[in-house]
Amino acid sequence: MPAEALVPTSAEEAARLYGDGEGVVVFAGGTILLPEISAGRLKPERALMLHKSGLDGISTDGGTIRIGAMTPVSALVGGPSELISRFAENVGDGEVRRSATVGGNLCATAGVGAQRGDLGAPLIALGARVRSTGKGGERTEPVEDFLAGDRSGRLVLEVELDAPSGKWGAETLRRRHAHSYAIANVAVASNGGGLRIGVSGVGPTAVRARAAEQSRNPDDVLRDVEPVDDAVASAEYRRKMLPVLLRRALDQLETA
Amino acid sequence: MKAVGARLPRYDGLGHVTGRTQFVDDVRVGRTLWVKALRSPHHHAAITSMETSKAEKLKGVHAIVTCADVPKNVYGHLEALGVPADEPLLADGEVRYKGQPIAAVAAESEEAARAAVEAIEISFEEREPLFDIRKALDGEAPQIHQWGNVYPHYGPYNHRRVRKGDIEWAFENADAIVEGVYRPQAIEQMPMETQVALAVPEASGRLTIYSCTQAMYFSMGVVAAHLQVPLNKLKFIGGTVGGGFGGKVDTAADTVCALLALKSRRPVKWRWTREEEFLASSTRAPWHIEIADAVTNDGWILGRRMLTLHDSGAYSRFSPYGVTKHAFHHTGAYTIPNLRFDGFVVYTNRVPTTAMRGFGVTSVSFAVETHLTRVAHAIGMDPWQLRLKNANRIGDTSGNGVAMKDPSTVPVTLAAAERVGVELPAEFRQMTPEPRSGDLLPEHLREQQRLNGEDS
Amino acid sequence: MKLTVNGIEQEIFSPPLTPLLHVLRDELDVTSPKAGCQQGGCGTCTVLIDGEPRRSCLTAVAAVDGSEITTLEGLGEPEQLSPVQAAFHERYAAQCGFCTPGMVVAATALIERKGGPVERDEVLEALGGHYCRCTGYVKIVDAVMAASRGQTGAREDEPETGEEAPVMIPGSPA
Ligand SMILES: Cc1cc2nc3c(=O)[nH]c(=O)nc-3n(C[C@H](O)[C@H](O)[C@H](O)COP(=O)(O)OP(=O)(O)OC[C@H]3O[C@@H](n4cnc5c(N)ncnc54)[C@H](O)[C@@H]3O)c2cc1C
Ligand code: FES
Ligand code: FES
Numbered sequence: 001m002p003a004e005a006l007v008p009t010s011a012e013e014a015a016r017l018y019g020d021g022e023g024v025v026v027f028a029g030g031t032i033l034l035p036e037i038s039a040g041r042l043k044p045e046r047a048l049m050l051h052k053s054g055l056d057g058i059s060t061d062g063g064t065i066r067i068g069a070m071t072p073v074s075a076l077v078g079g080p081s082e083l084i085s086r087f088a089e090n091v092g093d094g095e096v097r098r099s100a101t102v103g104g105n106l107c108a109t110a111g112v113g114a115q116r117g118d119l120g121a122p123l124i125a126l127g128a129r130v131r132s133t134g135k136g137g138e139r140t141e142p143v144e145d146f147l148a149g150d151r152s153g154r155l156v157l158e159v160e161l162d163a164p165s166g167k168w169g170a171e172t173l174r175r176r177h178a179h180s181y182a183i184a185n186v187a188v189a190s191n192g193g194g195l196r197i198g199v200s201g202v203g204p205t206a207v208r209a210r211a212a213e214q215s216r217n218p219d220d221v222l223r224d225v226e227p228v229d230d231a232v233a234s235a236e237y238r239r240k241m242l243p244v245l246l247r248r249a250l251d252q253l254e255t256a
Numbered sequence: 257m258k259a260v261g262a263r264l265p266r267y268d269g270l271g272h273v274t275g276r277t278q279f280v281d282d283v284r285v286g287r288t289l290w291v292k293a294l295r296s297p298h299h300h301a302a303i304t305s306m307e308t309s310k311a312e313k314l315k316g317v318h319a320i321v322t323c324a325d326v327p328k329n330v331y332g333h334l335e336a337l338g339v340p341a342d343e344p345l346l347a348d349g350e351v352r353y354k355g356q357p358i359a360a361v362a363a364e365s366e367e368a369a370r371a372a373v374e375a376i377e378i379s380f381e382e383r384e385p386l387f388d389i390r391k392a393l394d395g396e397a398p399q400i401h402q403w404g405n406v407y408p409h410y411g412p413y414n415h416r417r418v419r420k421g422d423i424e425w426a427f428e429n430a431d432a433i434v435e436g437v438y439r440p441q442a443i444e445q446m447p448m449e450t451q452v453a454l455a456v457p458e459a460s461g462r463l464t465i466y467s468c469t470q471a472m473y474f475s476m477g478v479v480a481a482h483l484q485v486p487l488n489k490l491k492f493i494g495g496t497v498g499g500g501f502g503g504k505v506d507t508a509a510d511t512v513c514a515l516l517a518l519k520s521r522r523p524v525k526w527r528w529t530r531e532e533e534f535l536a537s538s539t540r541a542p543w544h545i546e547i548a549d550a551v552t553n554d555g556w557i558l559g560r561r562m563l564t565l566h567d568s569g570a571y572s573r574f575s576p577y578g579v580t581k582h583a584f585h586h587t588g589a590y591t592i593p594n595l596r597f598d599g600f601v602v603y604t605n606r607v608p609t610t611a612m613r614g615f616g617v618t619s620v621s622f623a624v625e626t627h628l629t630r631v632a633h634a635i636g637m638d639p640w641q642l643r644l645k646n647a648n649r650i651g652d653t654s655g656n657g658v659a660m661k662d663p664s665t666v667p668v669t670l671a672a673a674e675r676v677g678v679e680l681p682a683e684f685r686q687m688t689p690e691p692r693s694g695d696l697l698p699e700h701l702r703e704q705q706r707l708n709g710e711d712s
Numbered sequence: 713m714k715l716t717v718n719g720i721e722q723e724i725f726s727p728p729l730t731p732l733l734h735v736l737r738d739e740l741d742v743t744s745p746k747a748g749c750q751q752g753g754c755g756t757c758t759v760l761i762d763g764e765p766r767r768s769c770l771t772a773v774a775a776v777d778g779s780e781i782t783t784l785e786g787l788g789e790p791e792q793l794s795p796v797q798a799a800f801h802e803r804y805a806a807q808c809g810f811c812t813p814g815m816v817v818a819a820t821a822l823i824e825r826k827g828g829p830v831e832r833d834e835v836l837e838a839l840g841g842h843y844c845r846c847t848g849y850v851k852i853v854d855a856v857m858a859a860s861r862g863q864t865g866a867r868e869d870e871p872e873t874g875e876e877a878p879v880m881i882p883g884s885p886a
Contacts, residue, residue, distance in 0.1 A: 275744025
């Protein structure tokens, strides 16, 4: 049975059609979902297609940047945050990025052989917040809390962050090919006295590295994350490289 | 000689750049059914039961084939050369690699075919798999074939062997013995076009098969043999191949499509997914190669002992031929008068391996060239000079006794040295492929010169 | 649903979540976009959607309802090749030809966007997601650069391969 497609033409309609998310598959860019559907591994009964929902676009009001869930990753390359751009430009290639969305990137789960959701690292480092709706209504929470929580039953509407003003550092490790998924991503940002560290690509979701933030000791990042084995790299290699990447990213803060 | 050196347009170039080239998947025939296969989820198992009746009743399903539907289920490319075949087209009673086809369905749509595959009831009794060729010869290793774990049909032997000169003498008279182990790994050929075939039953009773094979007449013979029909019942259309690199020498999709087309009386198409291509199509073989060279301090290779284990995967396909080529090339481009080579085709529960770009030769070249540099380092000699000194010359004999008429080792090595800016002493720069003489004709190489003389 | 494919408006009857690739190939018989992987990883299915190169295997047809689609068939005829097609043909940038539809379409969009000569690193960036297993990429990159410079037409000279061919991994810095 082909899926029933719901095509809302506004954010409100999207939220209403989504309801508490029961039995609805959110279809954003489809770069993850569509291959699963055409291979017959995923057979959604109802798909909420967001391409006409108006949930795309980047706006700045006051000191706040708002990135709609349906904003293509390509729009973040050279966009309002250089740190986010650094990671956005590594997602797939230009053609994939034109379809891939920010909401899909945040809600992506690990693939068969690789981790996804690269943008989590810079968003966490910049203190970004996710506005979502679903069971129990709308709520806004830090990206790290959204990722650590139960995401099923949530429809992401947008991501918001304070216009970056401080210093930042970024390190990504991947093979030299346009399609290589990350082995590890580290993003750091400091604003005034505060340091925030986001890590992605080493496990199923991006994580905020609080222990390392506190001690500023790169080795402590291994207390915050549990790297996994996949087709891209071994957990052992990730464990070896993560502190190295974090040290380099922190060095960038010093010299920025 | 209008073509040599001229810049001619490709005959198929215009079609390629305008999107008009018709690959197998692009051929449109009305009422074509889609094929999907039930593949083994296990590396090694007995099939304890299989029931297709539920699947057959599903909407849109037109035909299902299992081993019982194949007139001659076990057939191999080398059978015509007297080599008994070992591979069933569709698994019969047991599976020996993950992804091995067991049954195939032709249905109205890809989705319907997939649903039917899922509806086939099957149960297995898993067996211990074998993946490491080095363990294949152990007594306790799982046994994969009726023949054991080694392909046994090299004349009177169970392996390809080369014996030349007096290997004992070489090792007794060596100043040094340099050993090395080399293990080139499996590689997926990965053509951009996955395996695909379209079989169309014609009103005339013939079957037209659109094939992406690299070897049309092999495929024709294989399909005819499995179907047990004369060749004139088959019409093959091919030659437009979306990349093969060796991976389309074995017949992959043609035969199953032919069977399903005959059974359903409809055109059927089987296009493998990229996953199937990676998980179930053949790869280049992994190899285990051990070399011991008997060398003198002044850079002569007196003798070579070599053992090769070629990982054939679950079935032999072209592997015996690959090992034969490997054996012919096991001295590389160099003259070694005393040899003892043993090459085994070993079965494991990996996907069957096959040709890829220099079948059997790339592996041995990698090992031999790496080893020569190792030898050079061991005796403190420049690796270029070691190669040039032992390079094949006119009149030298290859491992299998062929006298060299026009060996290119010397000019090629000199050209390579020049390109990378290596400066060689004049005596090396001036070398040619001409027959050995003077310092380059030591006592141990005289014998082979004389032998040649007598032979010819 | 409606699509304008190579200038011709077509009504579409496939279900909304059908990949555009399948709509083109199986509903409209436009077969130049190829199903190399059907999961976004190879670039053989790339088409222009309102002028932008995107993967048709990753695109649900409903999401591009009303769009203009251009495939390789729509860029030129055998008797009247587009500059990129001519350069690919003259410079042997198509071997088996299976990757060619995606390559030419993506390269055409790159040159259009730039509006003038494109450099090697720009080609590598734009074609970085396209696999070719035959050519080794050198001739493809040369062809795109040549097309962007108008260097097409009868060529009796030796190919202008520029500097000695570097070892290239698509997507990596040259
Ligand atoms: C060749 C290739 C390379 C890739 N490389 C990378 C890479 O380097 N890094 C990386 O991070 N990813 C990569 N990806 C994965 C993917 O493209 C991106 O993660 C992308 O951002 C996913 O977005 P999407 O809109 O396409 O997601 P979709 O496929 O539409 O959805 C993905 C998941 O998120 C859910 N979802 C989507 N939007 C929302 C929403 N607003 N609210 C709630 N749930 C939602 C969907 O239900 C689904 O479960 C790659 C993909 C391909 C094909
Ligand atoms: S088929 Fe679409 S990218 Fe491979
Ligand atoms: S020409 Fe064959 S894949 Fe590119």
